[in-house]
Amino acid sequence: MRYLHFEVSSSKRYGDFCEVSLKGNFEPSLPGQFYMLKGEWGSHPLLPRPISILDEEKNEIKFLIKDVGIGSKKLVELKKGEKLSGTGPLGNHFPFERIKKNEEVILIGGGVGVPPLFYLAKTLVGKGVSPIFIEGAKTKSELLLVDAIKGLGLNFEITTEDGSAGKKGVVTLIAEKFRKSANYVFACGPYGMLKSVSEIFSYGKCRCFVSLEERMACGYGICLGCAVKIEEEKGKERFQRVCKEGPVFDSRVVVWK
Amino acid sequence: MEIDLKIEVGKIELKNPLFLASGCAGYGLEFEDFFDISIVGGVCLKGLSLEESVGNEPSRIWETPSGMINAIGLQNIGIKNFLKDKAPLLRKINTIFIANFFGHKIEEYVKVAKILEDEECIKALEMNISCPNISEGGIHFGVDPLLVHKVVKEVRKSVTKPLWVKLTPSGNIKETARSAYEAGADALVAINTIPAMAVDVEKMDFRISNKVGGLSGPAIHPIAVKMVYDVVGEVPIPVIGCGGVENAENGIEFLLLGARAFQVGTALFYNPNAPVEIIHGIKDYLKRKKLKSVKEVIGRMKAKNKGKDSCS
Ligand SMILES: Cc1cc2nc3c(=O)[nH]c(=O)nc-3n(C[C@H](O)[C@H](O)[C@H](O)COP(=O)(O)OP(=O)(O)OC[C@H]3O[C@@H](n4cnc5c(N)ncnc54)[C@H](O)[C@@H]3O)c2cc1C
Ligand SMILES: Cc1cc2nc3c(=O)[nH]c(=O)nc-3n(C[C@H](O)[C@H](O)[C@H](O)COP(=O)(O)O)c2cc1C
Ligand code: FES
Numbered sequence: 001m002r003y004l005h006f007e008v009s010s011s012k013r014y015g016d017f018c019e020v021s022l023k024g025n026f027e028p029s030l031p032g033q034f035y036m037l038k039g040e041w042g043s044h045p046l047l048p049r050p051i052s053i054l055d056e057e058k059n060e061i062k063f064l065i066k067d068v069g070i071g072s073k074k075l076v077e078l079k080k081g082e083k084l085s086g087t088g089p090l091g092n093h094f095p096f097e098r099i100k101k102n103e104e105v106i107l108i109g110g111g112v113g114v115p116p117l118f119y120l121a122k123t124l125v126g127k128g129v130s131p132i133f134i135e136g137a138k139t140k141s142e143l144l145l146v147d148a149i150k151g152l153g154l155n156f157e158i159t160t161e162d163g164s165a166g167k168k169g170v171v172t173l174i175a176e177k178f179r180k181s182a183n184y185v186f187a188c189g190p191y192g193m194l195k196s197v198s199e200i201f202s203y204g205k206c207r208c209f210v211s212l213e214e215r216m217a218c219g220y221g222i223c224l225g226c227a228v229k230i231e232e233e234k235g236k237e238r239f240q241r242v243c244k245e246g247p248v249f250d251s252r253v254v255v256w257k
Numbered sequence: 258m259e260i261d262l263k264i265e266v267g268k269i270e271l272k273n274p275l276f277l278a279s280g281c282a283g284y285g286l287e288f289e290d291f292f293d294i295s296i297v298g299g300v301c302l303k304g305l306s307l308e309e310s311v312g313n314e315p316s317r318i319w320e321t322p323s324g325m326i327n328a329i330g331l332q333n334i335g336i337k338n339f340l341k342d343k344a345p346l347l348r349k350i351n352t353i354f355i356a357n358f359f360g361h362k363i364e365e366y367v368k369v370a371k372i373l374e375d376e377e378c379i380k381a382l383e384m385n386i387s388c389p390n391i392s393e394g395g396i397h398f399g400v401d402p403l404l405v406h407k408v409v410k411e412v413r414k415s416v417t418k419p420l421w422v423k424l425t426p427s428g429n430i431k432e433t434a435r436s437a438y439e440a441g442a443d444a445l446v447a448i449n450t451i452p453a454m455a456v457d458v459e460k461m462d463f464r465i466s467n468k469v470g471g472l473s474g475p476a477i478h479p480i481a482v483k484m485v486y487d488v489v490g491e492v493p494i495p496v497i498g499c500g501g502v503e504n505a506e507n508g509i510e511f512l513l514l515g516a517r518a519f520q521v522g523t524a525l526f527y528n529p530n531a532p533v534e535i536i537h538g539i540k541d542y543l544k545r546k547k548l549k550s551v552k553e554v555i556g557r558m559k560a561k562n563k564g565k566d567s568c569s
Contacts, residue, residue, distance in 0.1 A: 001290045003529045038527060043323040043475050047527050087529060217318050217325060218526040220290075222283040224329045225318035239312055239332065 001220060002027055003087045008078050009060060016067045017144065018076035021060055027089060029053050031096065031120035032188075032211055032248045035063070035088030036219035038071075039078055045071045050216050050243070052116035052188075053089065064115040064144065090219050091247050094120045094186050094209060096127075103183035105131035108171050108197055110189030114144040116211060117188055125152050132157070132178070136171035136193065140164035172196045182206045186248075191257075198251035208251040214242040229255035260540050261550040264298070266495045266517050267419050267443045269380055271298035271353055273536055274512060274551060278499055278522030279304055279357035279383060279423070280329065284343040285350065291529040296536060298518060299353035302339075304385050305373075306358065307365050309335030319455050319464040324476030324501075325523060326453045328467035331359060331388070336372050347378040354378050355421065359385040362392045363408050367415050374416045381419035384412060386437075387427075387449045387471075399449070400428030402436040413441035421497070425449045426477075430484050431491045438492040446497045446520065447484045451477050474523040475501045482510050489515035489559070503531060505538025515556040 006022035031053070038048035049071040055062040067073045078084065094116075099105055105124065109117040114135055124131050133152075136159040137143045143165060149156050157174050158166025167173060171193060175185075179200055187197040188211035201208035214226040221244035230240045231253050240246065262273035277285075279301040288294050312332025319326045334342070336358075347354050356379045360366035366384065373379050386399035386408065398404045409422055422437040423446040424430055434445055450471025455464040481500025489496050498511025499520035508519040524531040539551060548554065 003291050045320060046323055046474055046523075047320050047325060085528070215316055215318050217320075217327070217523075218529075220287065220529065222281065222287050223318070223327070223526055224280075224312060224332050225327060227312060227315050227317055227332075229314075239315075 001088060001090055003085065005083060005085050008080050008082045008084070010080055011078055013076065015141065016076075018065050018067070019054070019062060020065060020075065020078060021062045022084070022086070023060055025059070026061055029056055029061070029089035030093035031123050032093035032116050033089035033091050034116075034219075034247065035061075035086040035090065036216070037063070037075060037084055037086045039074055039082065039084040041074055045074070047071070047217050048085070048087065048219065049075060050090075050213075050219055051075070052112070052211075053119055054115040055119055055122065064112070066112050087219055091243055092245065094211070094248050096120060096124060099124065099127070099129050099184055101128050103129070104178065104181050105129060105184045105186070106175065106178050106182050107131050107133045108136075108175055108185065108187040108189070108193070109134070110136045110171060110193050111142070111144070113188030113190070113193075113211065117186065118145050118148060120186060121149065121152055121154060125154065130154050134159070134171050134174050136160070136189070138162065170196075172200060175200055180204075185209070185251075187211070187251075194251075195256050198254065198256065202252045209248050210251050210254065211247045212242050212249060212254070213247070216243055219243045231255055259549070260543050261552075262536070262539065264517060264551060264555070266381075266497065269353060269419060271518065272296075273298045273539070274518035274555075275508065275532055275535055276301055276355070276497065276518060276520040277525065277532065278520035279385065281522035281525050284339070284347070285354060286343065286346055288529065292533050295351040297352055297532050299355055299380075301355045301357050301383055301520060303333055304331050304357040304359050305333055305336050305339055305369060306331065306360060307336060307369050309333065309338060314466040316464065316466055317470075319470070321453070321455060321472065322476060324472050324474035325526075326455060326465060326470035326472050327450070328465045328470035330467065336369055340372070340376060344376055344378050353380045355381045355383050357383040357385055357423070359388045361388060361390065363411050366408055366412050370412045370416045370420075374418055379418070381421055381443070382412075382416060383421040383423055383446060384409065385423050385449065387423070387425040397425065397427065399425035399433060402429070402432040405433045405436040406440045409437050409440035409442055419443040421446055423447075423449055423499075424484075424488065426451050426480060426484055431487050434488040434491050438494055442494065444495040444497060444517070445488055445492060446499055447488045448477075448481045448500050451480065473501070475503055477501045478507055482514065485511050485516050486514045489556075502535070503528070505535045505542055508535055509539065509542055509554060512551070512554045513556075513558040515559045517555060
């Protein structure tokens with residue numbers, strides 16, 4: 001982890017979303033890790049925003065950011081050449097290292113949970129593992145990274161709540177099919193989606209991991225603001241930090257709300 | 258020209274007047290990826306209590322214009338775990354560590370202080386009195402001058418290490434400062450966070466699960482400056498300024514008004530490099546003002562401090 005100053009090398013806008021590429025001398029990252037990003041706009045907003053790494057190449061790092069409020073709006077409006085600061089890479093990562101080529105791996109993403117899963121999918125494909133990618137959205141126009149995911153040449157399934165693309169319904173409709181066969185499940189997206197995924201896969205031989213969100217101030221473990229309740233041992237619950245022990249947690253230890 | 262940043266707070270000599278504020282610097286071990294922790298004057302560790310404390314339910318933080326509200330709930334590993342897991346590591350680091358601590362009863366304050374007294378890596382004790390007193394119906398120790406006197410006096414009797422008292426901005430800070438001084442405090446820190454609240458109008462609910470939290474960051478800086486001015490005028494012991502410092506200028510404001518040192522808290526969250534920049538900035542300021550030592554800055558405006566407050 002480092003605290004760095006970056007320059008925006010490109011910024012591509014798609015509706016509410018923006019793909020931002022930064023140039024800088026950053027440390028290598030792993031899928032599931034994130035940066036705390038802040039532009040040079042002074043005290044409002046004051047705190048940096050946590051954004052997952054979408055992809056990384058030599059001296060260039062990419063993010064996909066959705067405009068949902070004051071901080072993300074400023075980030076998506078950054079233009080090529082503008083400066084910003086960032087701390088990262090932060091947090092743990094999706095534990096993919098031990099996955100074997102013949103194992104069944106399911107990636108389930110929705111909304112801003114899709115970018116870190118794209119990074120994971122790309123890494124897995126690089127290792128010779130071909131995961132199944134399930135992406136869900138409310139409607140077709142909110143689907144993210146469809147061409148990029150297709151480009152990886154893996155089994156890709158889409159669901160939309162209004163049926164405007166892929167299967168009509170939510171991701172768990174498709175995920176259900178893999179209940180008995182999946183070896184690994186990695187999910188990132190809205191809380192409700194993660195909870196349902198966890199209900200399907202938190203038993204048997206399957207290892208299910210979810211990437212959680214919580215409001216953050218520092219992102220590097222010192223403020224204790226990003227607490228999430230985790231069952232550390234049977235019957236023993238404790239707060240852990242989403243930014244440090246997470247954001248990726250074994251779905252079986254998360255104490256779901 | 259060699260620039261001298263050394264200062265003293267009572268008997269403690271410091272490399273420079275910059276402390277990392279309690280709760281914003283963990284246990285002093287979390288910054289090694291950003292800068293060498295031995296460059297700072299001192300580190301105030303996360304508040305310790307007798308027993309481990311799990312902290313509040315989320316949501317614990319909410320951002321406000323130029324500030325943030327937190328209700329972490331004084332989560333900490335407890336004094337025993339601190340001595341076992343953290344203290345041995347701190348002993349190897351060449352900077353001053355100050356142990357921030359709290360209790361919910363006077364006896365708890367005394368017990369923690371006595372344990373800290375024997376730990377060699379701790380050079381002073383910083384009492385957080387912004388805590389509800391469960392023996393007296395939950396009223397905060399820090400707002401009642403009589404309670405402040407009582408709790409500080411009991412701790413003072415039981416330890417010999419320098420005792421700093423961290424004042425809350427709630428209540429009348431001149432009175433609580435005087436009480437703490439008369440009860441034997443060696444230095445005062447002003448200020449802790451300011452009680453604050455925010456409401457989510459869509460969900461019609463509180464933004465923070467604890468409802469009330471503490472406001473910190475640049476938003477509170479001018480309030481802290483006024484309170485440091487008040488406390489410096491009230492007591493003859495060293496005062497340490499705290500609240501919204503994010504650059505050298507903010508820290509120097511406290512020094513000019515008579516604070517001996519200052520602390521940096523929330524700024525570390527959005528700029529982990531802030532201590533390096535601030536120390537650099539103080540050197541630049543001294544050069545620009547053709548001053549050799551930061552001591553020449555401390556209290557330089559004190560003569561101007563005199564005079565009555567008037568209505569604004
Ligand atoms: C580990 C992690 C990785 C993330 N990765 C990405 C990413 O790759 N791309 C991306 O676009 N976003 C990502 N997010 C979410 C992003 O950080 C928030 O959308 C952003 O902080 C919102 O800030 P804002 O100032 O725009 O919103 P605000 O103005 O502060 O709030 C606007 C609305 O967004 C909600 N909101 C704010 N922060 C969060 C949060 N952390 N989680 C859920 N809801 C929130 C608020 O409740 C409010 O309704 C990630 C979050 C985390 C914790
Ligand atoms: C997340 C957080 C945790 C804190 N924890 C403590 C604590 O344990 N003990 C204490 O005395 N003060 C604590 N404080 C208060 C700070 O030390 C400081 O007094 C206050 O935040 C004002 O300074 P700032 O504006 O520079 O942050 C905490 C502040 C924050 C933001
Ligand atoms: S955001 Fe500060 S500890 Fe996680």
